[in-house]
Amino acid sequence: MPKESELERVKQLLDTAETNIRAVKNILFAAEVAEKSKDLHQSEGKIIEGVFNGETMIGADKKIFPVPSNYASKSKLVSGDILKLTILDDGTFLFKQIGPVKRKKVVGELLELNDGKYAVSTEDAEYQVLPASITYFKAKAGDKLTILLPEGEVSEWAAVENLLESK
Numbered sequence: 001m002p003k004e005s006e007l008e009r010v011k012q013l014l015d016t017a018e019t020n021i022r023a024v025k026n027i028l029f030a031a032e033v034a035e036k037s038k039d040l041h042q043s044e045g046k047i048i049e050g051v052f053n054g055e056t057m058i059g060a061d062k063k064i065f066p067v068p069s070n071y072a073s074k075s076k077l078v079s080g081d082i083l084k085l086t087i088l089d090d091g092t093f094l095f096k097q098i099g100p101v102k103r104k105k106v107v108g109e110l111l112e113l114n115d116g117k118y119a120v121s122t123e124d125a126e127y128q129v130l131p132a133s134i135t136y137f138k139a140k141a142g143d144k145l146t147i148l149l150p151e152g153e154v155s156e157w158a159a160v161e162n163l164l165e166s167k
């Protein structure tokens with residue numbers, strides 16, 4: 001049977017080994033992250049900046065790029081936001097909001113229009129909203145919603161921020 005001092009020495013060696021293994025794993029993980037980042041940067045592809053109009057991004061050359069409605073809804077994009085589109089070498093489109101405009105919040109009532117489209121009616125106007133936002137909040141016609149609008153700008157579109165009251 002090993003002596004107590006031998007058991008202590010074995011515990012110390014195991015602790016040291018565990019510490020070394022963790023350190024090696026951290027170094028490997030950092031190297032993998034750096035390599036993936038380098039690969040992504042090398043295959044960055046084409047970068048285009050443009051303005052979000054409520055549904056799509058309009059590039060500086062006036063070319064229109066469809067913005068996935070789930071991304072626009074989740075990011076609460078409003079007309080006038082500046083986006084960066086990266087088109088990777090494999091054809092993947094990656095959108096990123098790089099210049100949000102100032103926003104104002106308004107409360108309104110959800111209207112269901114024809115063809116599965118939606119709008120929010122406020123005291124001042126009616127604004128179209130993306131169906132993906134309505135689906136996410138499980139909103140129905142007549143529900144009260146908080147919407148986001150570009151401050152000081154005229155827009156036909158709004159982003160849904162929250163569902164206030166459900167009928």
